[in-house]
Amino acid sequence: MQNTAEYMCAYCGEPNLTFVDLSAGGQQSYVEDCQVCCRPNILYVRIDEDTLDIEIDSEYEG
Template identity: 45%
Template sequence: MQTDDVLSWVCQYCGEENSLWVDLTIMEDQDFIEDCEICCRPNRVLITHDKENEEYIFVDARLTDE
């Protein structure tokens, strides 16, 4: 069983793609702040977990004030 993965998200400030290590043993949605690897601005990253299929299906980045 795979316990971790690297997912991609796009910075909402500069538009650059970033990678993010995700712990797959957390079987619920995740919501946290991650700094962009390029411009260093904070993004709110939301990872949606599909409880029915037990996999992560969606990564979304938003401005921190959203």
């Protein structure tokens, strides 16, 4: 099952929409390029398994 969530790019600060795979566990991390500036962001995803609330933190890669 997938859901979408928004994060702010660590480089340019613009909002981005990403797909989150809810079946992949409560804590995930992966790299995704910003849809605006194309720079890679490391995304740290936390999912509350009871409410399915999604929190995403982003940071610079490298």
